Amino acid sequence: xxxxxxxxxxxxxxxxxxxxxxxxxxxxxxxxxxxxxxxxxxxxxxxxxxxxxxxxxxxxxxxxxxxxxxxxxxxxxxxxxxxxxxxxxxxxxxxxxxxxxxxxxxxxxxxxxxxxxxxxxxxxxxxxxxxxxxxxxxxxxxxxxxxxxxxxxxxxxxxxxxxxxxxxxxxxxxxxxxxxxxxxxxxxxxxxxxxxxxxxxxxxxxxxxxxxxxxxxxxxxxxxxxxxxxxxxxxxxxxxxxxxxxxxxxxxxxxxxxxxxxxxxxxxxxxxxxxxxxxxxxxxxxxxxxxxxxxxxxxxxxxxxxxxxxxxxxxxxxxxxxxxxxxxxxxxxxxxxxxxxxxxxxxxxxxxxxxxxxxxxxxxxxxxxxxxxxxxxxxxxxxxxxxxxxxxxxxxxxxxxxxxxx
Ligand SMILES: C[S@@+](CC[C@H](N)C(=O)[O-])C[C@H]1O[C@@H](n2cnc3c(N)ncnc32)[C@H](O)[C@@H]1O
Numbered sequence: 288x289x290x291x292x293x294x295x296x297x298x299x300x301x302x303x304x305x306x307x308x309x310x311x312x313x314x315x316x317x318x319x320x321x322x323x324x325x326x327x328x329x330x331x332x333x334x335x336x337x338x339x340x341x342x343x344x345x346x347x348x349x350x351x352x353x354x355x356x357x358x359x360x361x362x363x364x365x366x367x368x369x370x371x372x373x374x375x376x377x378x379x380x381x382x383x384x385x386x387x388x389x390x391x392x393x394x395x396x397x398x399x400x401x402x403x404x405x406x407x408x409x410x411x412x413x414x415x416x417x418x419x420x421x422x423x424x425x426x427x428x429x430x431x432x433x434x435x436x437x438x439x440x441x442x443x444x445x446x447x448x449x450x451x452x453x454x455x456x457x458x459x460x461x462x463x464x465x466x467x468x469x470x471x472x473x474x475x476x477x478x479x480x481x482x483x484x485x486x487x488x489x490x491x492x493x494x495x496x497x498x499x500x501x502x503x504x505x506x507x508x509x510x511x512x513x514x515x516x517x518x519x520x521x522x523x524x525x526x527x528x529x530x531x532x533x534x535x536x537x538x539x540x541x542x543x544x545x546x547x548x549x550x551x552x553x554x555x556x557x558x559x560x561x562x563x564x565x566x567x568x569x570x571x572x573x574x575x576x577x578x579x580x581x582x583x584x585x586x587x588x589x590x591x592x593x594x595x596x597x598x599x600x601x602x603x604x605x606x607x608x609x610x611x612x613x614x615x616x617x618x619x620x621x622x623x624x625x626x627x628x629x630x631x632x633x634x635x636x637x638x639x640x641x642x643x644x645x646x647x648x649x650x651x652x653x654x655x656x657x658x659x660x661x662x663x664x665x666x667x668x669x670x671x672x673x674x675x676x677x678x679x680x681x682x683x684x685x686x687x688x689x690x691x692x693x
Pocket of ligand 1: 553556576
């Protein structure tokens with residue numbers, strides 16, 4: 288149906304279910320409108336903020352009938368700053384909404400009915416479990432006067448901020464927020480779990496300056512990883528340990544296993560697997576980014592049974608196919624997921640188990656359907672609340688081949 292709503296128009300609607308992406312679905316005279324800052328079963332006034340061919344987007348600007356799950360946002364920038372979209376939702380209801388999205392995505396994209404609990408994460412900086420103080424990395428932007436802020440919802444405009452409640456305390460109170468920076472620069476502040484702190488300033492011309500050490504140390508399950516200050520690392524303080532343990536539980540590695548760590552970054556999951564496969568086992572680690580590979584080479588310099596491959600997963604797997612199968616595989620692709628081509632070559636290597644770490648339930652559900660077509664079935668899925676106050680959620684799914692009864 289064509290959208291006849293207008294930008295800025297105010298409409299009163301009943302809010303329907305949560306959808307992927309953190310907004311709720313509503314209808315106005317038959318037209319679909321995706322509404323931010325609302326909750327299912329509320330009646331709200333929505334301001335139309337953008338129009339697409341077959342739907343509109345809007346923001347709830349007045350709540351006429353409120354959900355019992357609605358709370359006063361703990362952050363004074365909520366609703367304005369684009370960093371969080373669930374500040375108006377009680378922390379337990381946030382997890383219920385994320386679980387509903389996972390179930391809906393699997394129903395729609397994989398044609399599989401699943402129920403999952405989104406697990407609450409322990410956080411030493413947030414002992415009351417309010418969903419605050421968990422970001423160990425924040426990229427701020429400097430406005431025309433050089434003051435830091437974060438982007439407004441769906442906009443290039445900045446909201447100037449003095450502190451960020453979802454950042455860990457050392458970032459929330461960082462001196463960087465009081466400092467004036469070159470206008471237009473991105474100022475990324477990172478702290479590691481060993482106390483290293485780095486500020487990277489990227490200017491509009493593409494140059495960058497690193498204030499602090501260019502690498503930080505991160506300790507997980509007794510192993511220390513070197514990670515480039517600008518390289519990938521899991522953001523929630525609990526994530527590296529929780530995900531490593533979930534991957535071990537998923538794959539049940541044993542001595543002598545040959546494993547794959549695909550989209551490996553600095554090698555977080557290789558580190559976890561090494562403790563289980565012994566010296567008779569071996570791991571092929573695959574990563575495309577140069578900083579990630581440089582870190583992996585340092586992190587496994589003394590592990591003769593880890594082979595590091597610098598390149599695209601698809602090309603590396605195609606090369607491996609000619610050299611025989613593998614026992615287990617973990618993959619942790621970017622938001623877009625692994626896709627059919629990668630999964631086809633991976634399944635041809637006949638791992639007995641695959642652990643798929645996913646930050647987007649839609650990509651995971653789509654890839655679950657591909658895996659089923661390739662003979663690998665979903666046998667378990669867990670979900671972790673690693674991004675409280677936002678709609679984001681991390682999953683670890685386990686797949687096993689269907690054995691031919693004949
Ligand atoms: C979500 S991160 C996971 C990193 C690591 N597993 C961890 O938990 O620290 C995804 C990683 O995949 C890498 N990557 C993205 N596309 C890739 C590709 N086509 N082939 C190989 N690596 C890729 C990125 O550089 C990034 O390090």
